[in-house]
Structure formats: structure tokens, C-alpha cells
Amino acid sequence: MAPSPRDRLGTVVRYLGPKLVQFAFVIWATYTVTFLLIHFLPGDPVLAALSLKGGDATTTDPAELAALRAQYGLDGSLWQQYIGHFLSALRGDLGVSIATGQPVADMVARALPNTAAVAVLALVLGVVTAVVITFLAFVSPWRWLRQTLLQIPPLGVATPAFLSGLVLVSVFSFGLGWFPSSGSRNPLGVVLPAITLALPVGAIFFQVFSAAVLEAMAGPYVFTAVAKGLSTRTIFLRHVLRNSLLPSVTILGLLIGYLAGGTAVVETVFSRDGIGRITVDAVLARDTNVIQGVVIVVALVYSVVNLLVDLSYGVIDPRTRPALGGRRTGTGRAGSPQADSPQAGATSVDAARDKAVIES
């Protein structure tokens, strides 16, 4: 009996509903915690902003400061500022930066593409390298080679980005002159920052991915495939890869969220504009509007990415899809995938094996 459209709709809502509520809650909670943190920090935002421009000529005359405070709207009650700012943020108006006088939305829009360019390239480089090294470890006939290959990527996390960035600049920029050392004017300027970021990002992805691959490798369906005579490459691409995607996609989502926050260290070493740097500058300048604007945007990106990751589980692994129109199977597991996946994967593998045995 086919499920009625109403049942289908019901299932989808039951599936998506909690996730959308979670999405909204994360954004609201981030905003509130940031607001509380900023406003209970010591220091006067107006003086901090003035001292950016004024240097040692900054006025400290109380009358002038009070006038400026009123001018920037920093004199309402805490509750008024909280609600007012949240409502305008919902409308899309992120306010004006006290330090630079620019609309916050403009500043974020200007910095985001720079961060995105480096982040995307870093992700691509990191993921591709991780997959390649994992494949080589997978196909290597000698155990010692496999163990060695598995130990290389963790170096990427061990080396601080500050050090690797400066070394890369010294060697490839000043030494060989292949890449510019700074700035975003030259399109090649993306490469060295991306490599610096790809080291820790690729290493973290590699840890999760290779663990998932090695686990999938030990699965009985691989034994069956080998027995059937498939080549190692086909086994890797067709069977192992797809089964190790669940945890990898999860960690990818987390990494995208991390990169969306910008990495101030890489941006400083390579003198690039980006989300990380404007955040650091805003915190030092007590520029509340910029801090809140950046936090909301980053939380938004992070939540959207995680929502997509959640939804992608259904696409990747049919076993996690809720049966439309009736029994709920596997919806609970998608909520905390990273912790549960290896075990979930194992039980699904067993179930799949049983199914394969029965159906063959």
C-alpha cells in the first residue's frame, strides 16, 4: 500500500522539523552568549574605537565622550540594545562599525570571499591529499609502508600554522619567488595560505577518513568482493569509499564551519583580508557591532552546513532514510552521527550482509 501524500509530508516534517528548530536555536544562542560576553567585558567601546583613529591625540574629556556615546547609540539599556540589535539583524541590518564607520554587512561581504577562496582551496587540497594517502595506504602490500603513510598527516596538526606559514613564505616566496608573499591582488596569492591551512585541515580529515576506510576494509563485503576477483582500485572506489563517507562528511561539515570563522593567524602571516582578521581587530577595538555581525554570519554558515550534512546522510546511506509514510528507521541516529557512526556502520553492514545472504 503506497503511503499517502499526507503521510509523506508528515514524515518529512517530523524529520526536518527538529533540525530546523536546532538551526534557529544555535544561531540565537550564539548571538546571546556573544552579546553577554562583549557587554560584560571591561573597557569602553567608544574610547577603544576613538583610539584607533586618534592615537595619542585621543580625547578623554568626559563631556565629549558622552556626546559621542549618544551619537553611536551606546547609551540605551542593555535589554534595549539586545532586542533592538537582534531584530535589525533578522531584517538583514547588521549595524555600523564604531571603529571604521562602515556598515558591518559591507565589511563582512568584503572579507568573506577572501576567506572563502583560501578555505575552499585548502579543503580541496587537504581532502585530495588525504584520500590519495589513504588509497596508497590501502593498496600498499607491506604493513610497514601502510603504518608509515598513516603517520605522516598528523604532522600537519602538530606544526603550528604560524611556523609553517612563515617557512613556506621564506622558501617559496622570498627564496624561489614562485608565489607572492602577501596580499590578494595577485591570484597566485591564494596558494601559500591554502597550503598552510590544508596541513591541519587535511590532517584532521585524514584521521577520520582513514579510520573509516580501514574499518570498512575489514568488512565482510570487501572479503566477498576480493573473492569475486575485483581489482583493489574498484573495491576502494565502489565499496569502501561510500561506506566511509558518513563520518567523513560529518568532519567535513565541522571543518567548513571552522574555516568559515577565518583563521586569523594565516591571514596575518600572509597579510590578507579575511573574517579572522576583522574579528581580531574588532575584539581589540571593542567594536561590538562587528563582533556580533561576524558571529551571526559564521553561526549561520555553520548551521547551514551542518543541516546539509544531516540531510546528506539520507542521500549517502539509504539505510538511514526514514521509510516514507510509516515506520521510522534510523532517524534517531542522524542526530549524533560522529560518535555513533562506526558502530552504526558496523550494525548496518551486518544487516546488509544478512540481507545480501538472504537475497542472493
Add this chain to the structure above:
Amino acid sequence: MSRSTPTFSRWVAAPVAALATVGLLAACSTPLASAKDTVIFAIKEDPTCLDPQQTSLTTALNIGRQVVDSLTDQNADTGEIVPWLAESYETNDDLTAFTFTLRDNVTFSDETPLTAGVVKANFDALAALGSAASLASQYLAGYENTVVTDDTTLTVNFSTPNAQFLQGTSTMTLGLVAEASTAATAEDRCQSVIGSGPFVYDSYVPNDSVVIVKRDGYDWASTLREHTGEALVSTIEFPIITENGVRTGGLESGEFDIIQDLPYADEARFDTDDFTLYAKANTGVPNSLIPNTSRPIVSDDAVRHAMLLGTDREEIKTLTGAATAEPPTSALTSSTTGYVSQADAMEYDPEAAEKLLDDAGWVLGSDGIRAKDGVKLSVSVTAFYAQDVLETVQMQLKKIGIDLQLNMVTAGDFFGVIASGDYDFLGAALTRTDPDALRVLFSQAASSHWAIVDNAELEGVLTEQAKTADPDARASLVEQAQELIIDNAYLIPTLETTQLHASVANVGGVTFDSASRIVLYDVRIAE
């Protein structure tokens, strides 16, 4: 007949020939030119605001100087004020009215002409900006109005005598912008202004770079410069490189032609034939400990005198300063007009310092710190930069039994502390070209003074010098002020901060103006 003619012609020919040779040589001397058309000048921080009238950040002022011109110019070596956009000027006797006559044919980069009305618009807009343009508002303290007599003559009137104003008109802080810029909002002005300078703003990408391009038809350079007419290069790029290592590495590899702020530690590395170093001490009050004498221990004269005699300025300079710098020897730096050395009163003498403290009843405790009536001799200094200088002072004062606590804060918190008065000492410099900086810092009547002192004689001298037009009379008052400040230990100078920049050896024409900021009008790159 044939005898006298050769003699006569020899007597005439020689000088004529000499004159002709000189003339030929003069005509043959090649005009200044640059082999490369773009100069890359790496700066150390984001200028944040590109409007030279609003900002006090040295980086922003270094860039702004190339884009705006000023009414007057000041000779960096002699301190003499010379005409620039104003071909003549006069002041009245009590420094409340300044009349300027502008030169002809000056235009801004939007092709509007420079008239007295535009200058009036500049000053009125600045006065309206108020404390958003902090440094300019100090130069314009007491500003009443500007009266335009005709297209090229104007008079600026003040309600109280303003000693800094004329010197201020030579800085880029009172540099002139076009009328369209005076009408724009402060935030828009920070993105770009229209000036009459040899360069024009081309682009500003925050945290990335600033680019300025040559102004065609520029022909009103100051007489203090090396050439006339347009700039010698067509573009100057200022990439923003905050990492010291990347900046110096880029200079070494040739990626950058000039870099701003060479760290002192790298000075020796670039002191070779392949590079040129540019060093000039900041003008104004040197980096010092500025006291709040209303605080309990700081109010003790003996403590302040002991601190003054117990700091070894030579050692501070060796450890933290530029090799070419001089240790401070007065309340003003040695490059400021009106500086008079107080070296005798400030000479490093730790034994004398200890004797002063012993006589005042501060007894050395077992932990090496003195105490009196159960109160330890512990004072704090609040600062937002130059931590290495303060750490050196802390080490030196420990030797005579004084405990100096360091309180490093952000810039905003530093001014918050000044506003609330919650400090023993402040650790900072005040960079100004005019000796009126002493009044800004010490006069309790000044709006944003940093030192809290109670000395009627000093107050009187500072107020008087601000009203004195006669240069010699004023100079003697400024000398008196320095003596009073050092004799009462109202200031403990530590370091004369030096602007230290570096370039590749084939760069020429980089000079400092009287405020130790950079002028790039003559910059050129040889083969």
C-alpha cells in the same frame, strides 16, 4: 695690432669660455627621473582612516602626506616655517588672528581651484568634526571663524591665543582637501579624500593595500623639495604587511622597494651597501613615565627624583632603541624646536637615587624592595606599547629598591584609564612637532592632559608660552618649562622613539618632514 688682439681676446675669452662651460654643464645636468614607474612601499599596519585631517596614526599620515598639500611647510633641520600653498602669511601680536594669502593656479584632483572659500570650508568642517578629528581639534583649539577677504586672502580667528596653529598649518593634519570632501561625512572621508597633492588615492582595500597614483599637472611643490612639477613615479603601492619577518624578508628579496618600521633588532642586518636606512627621532615629548602626583607614593618628590636618577637611559637605548638614536635628555626630544638639554639634572646616578630614598625614610626590605611605615615602594605604570622599554626600567629600578608593576592594556583601555584618573604612571610618548606638546601633556587646564601635577609656576609658564608670538621670548619660556619639569621630576624620560625605515639602495628621494613623517614626492628608483 695682431699682438694686442690675442691678449685682449684671451682676457675676454677665458671668462666667457668659463661662463659658457658652466652654462652648458647646467643645461647638461639631467633632470631627476626614475627608472621604474612603480614603487612598492610595505607598511606595517592598516591605516584604517585615509583622511589625514582625521587620523593620528603614523602609517595613515605617511600616506596622507602624499595626497594633500599644506598652507605652509617647515624645514625639518632648522624648524623655519616657509610658504607653500600660502605664498605669504602674518600673525597678530597675541596669536589670535592669522592671515594667509594663497598662491594662484592650485587645483585639487577634481579640477576645482584652491580659493580662500575652500580653505574656510576646510577649517569649518574640521571644527564641526570636533573630537572625531582629535589632533586637528587640538591645533584648532579656540577656533572662532575664518573670514574670507577675497579669492586669495583669508584670516583665521581664535578666541584664545593659539601658539601651535602656524606650525600646525605645515602638517598634513591641517592639509587642505577639496570642497567636495569637506561636505562628505567623516566615514566617507576616511575611505578617500580629494587633495591637491602630487598623488591621488586610487584604491584602498582594508587589511590588504593602498594604492596612490601620480597627479598630472602638479606644479606647486614646496620649495624645500628637490624638484618641481609632477612626481617622478606614476604609482606607489602600499601593501599592508603586519608580520615583521615578512616585511624584512620582502625587502631582502627585492619584493618591496621600501619598508616602514624596520625592527631595531634587524638594523644591523640591513646596514650594508645594498640597503639604505632612514632614521629620525620623533618630535615632541619622548617615551616617558608620566606621573599622577595625586597618588600616595607618586606624590613623594624623593621617590620621583630617585626614579629619574635611577633610570639608565643609555642602557634603555642600547637594549630597546635604534642604534642611531640618542637617549632623551629633556622633557622634549632632541629633534623638537625649543629643546634645551637638561642632561645634568637627569644624569644616571643610582647612588644618589638610593641616598634620596634613604633620607626620605624608605628602608630596604629583605626582598630587595624598600618600605616605609609598612607601605612597600611599589608603583604601577599603565601602557599600551613599548613593553620592552618598561621591562628594562623595571629591572633598573629594582636595583635601587623600587618595585615597578607593569600594566599593559589595549589602546582603548589606556585612554579609559586616563579618563578615570586611575593610574600611578603612564608609559607613553606624545609625538607633536610644536613644543606646545608640553602644555598639552602637563597643563591641568588642557582638555586631555595626561600628567596630574600641581605646580602653579609650571602652569603659568605653559599658559604664557601658548600666548607668546615672539619666537625668542617663547623659546625662553619653553626652556623654563623643561627645567621646571625635570627639576621637579614631573617626567621620567626613557626613550626617544626613532622612526626607522629601510629601502633598497637604488631608491632615492625619501625624506622626512619636520614631524618625522615621510615625504615621497621626490622618490625615484635608479637603474
